[in-house]
Each structure stands twice: as structure tokens, then as C-alpha cells.
Amino acid sequence: MSHSDTREPRTWEPGLTRVPYWLYRDQEIHDAEQRRVFQGPTWNYLCLEAEIAEPGAYRTTFVGDMPVIVARDEDGELQAFENRCAHRGALIALDDGGQTRDFACVYHAWRYDLQGNLRGVAFQQGVNGKGGMPPEFRMEDHHPRKLRTASVAGMVFGSLDEDVPPIEEYLGEEILERIERVLCKPVEVIGRFKQTIPNNWKLYMENVKDSYHASLLHVFFTTFNINRLSQKGGVIVSESGAHHVSYSKVAHQPQASAEYSAEKLRSDMEGYALADPSMLDGCDEFGDGVTLQILSVFPGFVLAQIQNTLAVRQILPDGLDRTVLNWTYLGFQDDTPELRRMRLRQSNLTGPAGFVSMEDGAVGGFVQRGIAASRDQEAVLEMGGGGIETQENRTTEASVRGFWNAYRGYMEI
């Protein structure tokens, strides 16, 4: 048998309506994604400006697999660099964040400033005139990789690529507007949670972009009219398909749509009621009637507004079949006590125990296990045609196809 016969199938026809399952289970793909997508000409969410408000404040985070420090320097500028000592590669910062004047690697005490420049090498001149670094050693030749940073509506993004387009151009006007719609004033972090889910990161991103599943999988969405496909709403897909927004407007009256009745959906539970419906009390805080807005930025960022819950999610691959979600729940600094209380109650919808999000954390694992023996089979993405265009309905997989269009571009696959 020739070598090529023993290789696993790894083909992908052109187009966006089929996604081969080997893409979710392949180590070479995973490695290429790190280089081409996460470290490629993309913008990756790092943290909130509010988390590093003062000079000397820093957070540790990730871009794909890569550990990253993001800091505010003495001049108030945002800086980001790989969290890896230029000497032997140990982590430079071990904490999640804090306040510091500089960073020192614990291994051999090499010291870095807030811009990630090497500023000190312990015993550089040796001891008692012996040992030490050679005379030609220059500190400026050694530093961890630095990221470009950009700030959008109080969120810090970073890129490893010198040629990445400016973030406004990368996002496009429509996505930018929809970010600014939510993050319209100074925020306050009201909770941080990490969730580990048992599937490839791309399955989670597809789920985020999939407006078709939302009211079919989630009883809370459908039964309590938080999100039904029959509500006014739509999908905005950025030009390359990389980013998306799906949104819907409030429907206070129970919506008996003929399609929903005909489908006899599990998620449409007549008679299912809350003993304390105040959990769902909310207000139209952005004044446009949009009660649900899910927004994604390629490759791994989500900003979600579900009623009055506001949360950002950072999606990080952790090997082939594990994904880490870093949730940051937000309020605004000027929240009234009543509004804050509404947010806290509605937070039951989101996160790892969320009446809605719980299911998103589970379905990816169902797919990952379902495709275990089907590397040469494909997913079908034909809902709403084959295109990636913006539209005023959500019974479509346009934004999921948009993800694959962008992905194929970056991966050159």
C-alpha cells in the first residue's frame, strides 16, 4: 500500500455549503490555525480597557495558544506582548493581572518594561569579573514578540501581523456601529467566569453565528418570546463573512406563528411558565427595541446582549476537542440599583449555568462525538441558500457560511 493510501481523507471541495468533519479533528489544521488565523492578519480580543485603566495595570490573556500580557504603560498607551521570556521561554507574568512597574521572569530574573522591552539581565557582567554575557550581547535584540493593539469602544484587540488592516476597516462600519450601540458608555466588570467545553472551537463559533438553531434548541428563547425566528430581526454579515450580528426585536404579545405551530417544536412549550417571571423583567436600555443582539468578530470574539445582560466571550482553542470560553459580564458604571438588579437576575440566561447558554455549551460536544467516525463525511449548510449576504430574516445559515468563507481565505484551503 502506498503512503498516500494510508492517509486520512483530507479534501474540501470549493464552496461554503459543505464542511468536512475532519476539519474539527485534525492536528495539522489546529497547528495551521494558530499561525494563519490567530497569529495571522486578524484582530483578537485581549481585554477591556476598564480592566487596565491606570498606567502600570496589566492582564494576562491569550491569542489562540499564545500567552499574552496586555498592559497600560507609563504614558497611558496600550501595549501587548507575548508572555514568554526571551531567555528560556518561561512565562513572564503568572497572575491574571494586577498593577506593576515592570515584569521579572522568576526563572533567571530577566526584567521587562511595560512595553515588553528587555531592561535587565541578571549578572550580565558576571560575578567578580567572571562569567556573564558576552560583550556583544545587546538587550534590544531580545524581547518577546510584540502585538499591535487597537481599542474599540473600550475593548482592546491585538494582532501579531504587521500588515493587518486598521481595526475599523477590519470590522467594517456596520459591525462597528453595532459594537458601539452596546458599549456606549463606561462599563464595569460584574463577573468573570471560565467555561471549558468538550468540542473544537470552530463548532462553538458556528453555533454563535447560527441564528437558525436559537429558537429550536432553547426553550427559554421560544417559550418566553425572547427570540423567535418570526420576530422582527435579521442577520448582518460583514463583507468577507468574517464577522456577524444577529438581532431581534421585542415581541411582547405571545407570537402564535403558523410555522411554529406546524413544526410542533420541543422548544415551544405551551403552559411552561415561570413562578417568578421578574427574572425576565427588563428595559429597553438602548432605546431601539432590539432585545437580543449576538455579535461575533473573527476569529474568536463574541459580544452578546440578551435583554439587559451584557457579556463578552473570548473563545480559545485548547487542543482539538476542547475550547475555553472566558466570560466577562458587564454593567455600566452609571447603572441604577434597579437596573443592576435586573442584570443580575437576567444573568441566569447566560454563562455555564444559563437557561439559554447551558445548551450551547452542550451541543458542540454532541457534534464532536457524533462525527467521531466520519472524517470523510460533511456537514450541510444550505439553509437560506449558499450565500453570505446580510438579510432581514434569520432562517438562514448565511453567517455560518460567512465564517467558512473567511476561514478558507486565511487558511488558504
Place this chain on the structure above:
Amino acid sequence: MAEFTQERLGILNAAYARCIDNDEVEAWPAFFEERCLYVVNTAENHAAGMEAGVIYADTRAMLHDRVSALRDANVYERHRYRHIVGQPFVLGIEDGAASVETPFIVVRIMRDGATEVFASGRYLDRVVEGADGQLRFARRLAICDSRNIDTLLAIPL
């Protein structure tokens, strides 16, 4: 004047854990006062004064809603818990309520047979005695040591 003896608090915790672990969660809200606070949060958030919980309920009715969602609405894989609850430590008694801190470990048993430590932490409780002489939680904060939740949190801690 209510007596918050080690024995009574121990029995309260044992009954609470048994209720959840034996899959009798319909009885779980009855461990709380009508006006109550039940929050699952992380030690890190709690220390920083961040209030948002993974679960947040400020009425007993909201706890009933958790149970009905668990039973009827949400989609997740079947699993069970086993709580190991440590000695309650009384921090103080004031205005007829005891502040109590109790450590816990919760082991999760998945449908495929895997058993793993799912959560460890401490309950920060405010325990009161009802008119019927029963001890109940006016407040129970389940403060998890880790900030990572593995996959999902469906059954309450």
C-alpha cells in the same frame, strides 16, 4: 431564641446535600426562606465584590424555576452529584441569624460513568429559624474555589 448548634446546622447541611444528590430537587427550594439569596459565584469574584453569579436567585420562586428548567426545559446530558459537606463553622450570630461557613466538595457522575471532582468551595450562609422551628437559608452563597466551570452547571450546588 433560635439555637444554632453544630448538630442542627450539620443536619441542615446533610439534608440539603441528600436532597440534591438523591435527585429530589423539587424539595430543594424549601431549604430557603421565601425572600432569600442563592448565588453560585467564584472565590475570585466574591473577593473582588463582583456580584454577578453563574446562578442568581433572590426569591424562593426563582429556585422553583431552576428546578422546572432542569426537569422540563433545558437540554443537557444526564448526570448526578455527590456532595461531601464539611463541618459548619459559625462565624457569628446576630439578629436571630447565624453566619455560617461550610466547605464542600461536589463530585459529578456523568452518564458515561466518568466520576470527577466538579466543584469545591464553601457555602457562606445566613441561617434563620422559621416560625415552624425549622432552620432555613436566608442566604446561601456557593463560592467555588475555581473560576472554571466544566461544560455546564445544571444541577444546583
